[in-house]
Amino acid sequence: MGQNISDVIERYLKSIMTDQERDLIEIKRSELAKHFECVPSQINYVIRTRFTVEKGYIVESKRGGGGYIRITKVQHTDHLDLYDQLIELIGGSIDQDTGKSIILRLLEEGAISKREGNIMLATIEREVIALPMPSHRDAIRANVLKAMLSSLKYKI
Incomplete structure (x- = not known):
């Protein structure tokens, strides 16, 4: 199965962090676009979708010549x-x-086991929360996830 450019760019950026054992990297959008022979908006897309707060990242951007x-x-x-x-x-x-991104982050950080993650993922599926109104489904999903996270805070 072929890799799409977004996957390649994401893996590249994460590997820089891993290889340099750093929690912070600074990149120039234009240089990265040139490196991958893509348009700068592709870099924006990867960063906007793959490096979110839910996934454990904070992104700051400075535009302009030295951006x-x-x-x-x-x-x-x-x-x-x-x-x-x-x-x-x-x-x-x-x-x-x-919700899935949040659960995957918990797994990556070792905050939950794989089994707990699978249970949590199963409970937030749209087929499980089978309501006709997406807004109601999203509200129930939020309550369920928050209840699970709250229960993880306390050892029984």
């Missing part, structure tokens, strides 16, 4: 901080894709 994009991987001192941040981020409504 750059700074991507920072957020590190938490413990899982309680992470749970609290995600509960706040979820708010009153969340779509399935964003």
